[in-house]
Amino acid sequence: MKKADELAIMCDAKTCVLVYEEGKAAPEVFPSHAEAMGILNQFESLPELVPCKEAMNQEIFIIKRIEKLRDQVDKTRRECQDSEIRYLLHKIMHGDPSVLVGLNIEQLTKVGYKVD
Structure with missing residues (x-):
């Protein structure tokens, strides 16, 4: 009150x-x-207001929030993968090619793209 x-x-x-x-x-x-x-x-x-363009109910708000959070997760995941590849390249450039031995084809492809 x-x-x-x-x-x-x-x-x-x-x-x-x-x-x-x-x-x-x-x-x-x-x-x-x-x-x-x-x-x-x-x-x-009061007269009923015409629904404005930005109006949303709780369900739509939560759906939009989930989409936004998923986008943030995807962006963070890409940044982490990019950092891991940079770390691998750094180790390779400083004379440790053994880091390539345990990588799968997808990881090797990403390393190749980063080199290009």
């Missing part, structure tokens, strides 16, 4: 809070029952 009051003051906005507690018949209301009813009636009388 204190935060709602602070928000109202900081943003010059009308706020109300209804807290329904288990076992209580009536909710706790801020700022007062009459003021809260006025704010809620005013809110309900």
